[in-house]
Amino acid sequence: MRITVTVNGEQYTRDVEPRLLLVHFLRDELGLTGTHWGCDTSNCGVCTVWLDGTPVKSCTVLAVMADGHEVRTVEGLAHGAELDPVQQGFIACHGLQCGFCTPGMMMTARWLLDHDADPSEEDIREAISGQMCRCTGYENIVRSIRWAAEHGGGARTADADADTEPAPGREEVRA
């Protein structure tokens, strides 16, 4: 089946089997391996991407269901050469340990901060409650997201409606 999916602002058309999962489409068909693939049972959340502006677990979405829709992955998080405040926060507060859950955590964090510029620790823990860190490093992940909120991370709220648009600066990177 031929599908066209917009990923991080760029259109991709591919022939896929209906049973192909979105996570494998992103990784194997498009080579976007930033999205990780973990438990395969919708529990761990490492495969989290945005579908039409909402974070979802991409191991439980068929690629054909994304036909005509917009996906944003961790590769679409940075604004050109400038890292997103969420990415900066994960560096500043040692939010990565092994890094396996990091892309999914960051995608949820970005979404949370777009909708709540100043989330409490409780809000952050609730937002990432469907995602597992196999290093059990939740403390620093929560701190990283708070860091992003305190360092202009929530200031992109104005862009929230345009969150599936190509990130500013994207063209520069490709050029």
Next chain:
Amino acid sequence: MQVPAAFQYERATSLEQAIELLTRYGPEARVVAGGHSLLPMMKLRLAQPEALIDINGLGELAMIRVDGHDLAVGAMVRHAELLASPVVGEHFPILRDAERVIADPLVRNRGTVGGSLCQADPSEDLSAAFSALRATLVAQGPGGRRTIGIREFFLGPYETALNEAELLVEIRVPIRSHASAYRKVERRVGDWAVVAAGAVLEISDGVITEAGIGLTAVGARRFVAEQAEDFLRGGRPDDEGFTEAGRIAAQECRPTADQRGPVDYKRHLAGELTTRALRAAAARAQGQEA
């Protein structure tokens, strides 16, 4: 890597077309909404439909609205939307309570209300909550629309009263002066209930005029504890009555032992959670947040 078996994929662009496709493919077709129950079952080969009919394009089924004296929830409304709805929070705190403990925020972003009910999983939360509320389900098939009381809808585990070519389109609940609450015990965030109980109380002049008790994960017939409801009706909303209603509900259910606990523990929980849900509902009836 877990991969579903091969299937035909059809995307419905209208309700009529969805029903047409269901008619054409017959019993080997399944409707996919959020897919968060169905796709894991397909990966595990517990389900192996020959065709999937995707109804995600049917925006008309994605509305929450007040229609006359009813709250109408479209079958394609996502869990996150039900949780965020102000009208639901105001009139049906039982649904808000339940949604807060259904899976996790990411699963709630995708999973749908109608899908949850049609899956008829014996441990599902909304099935108990809507049963306590005595919701009415609107189904559409080749012959038109019909309504089914939710207490006639669940025939058994994973089995509903929907005919092969019928689609659940809407869930309706009358908006009336009642109080409600939902209480659940789970092993960890996002897990299915060990046991959960929902309570709905209508109180007039200090007397309970109607009661609804929903139970999930404990083998309660059609997700409700009818004898406990009968006991409450006509009584006073006090702790003594709620404790007795919990005791009756615990006797009514038929839990099975599994990795979530032995039978006596689940029965104990069924009673305790019923009592707590009733207490919380009564507190809300008096304007206290519970």
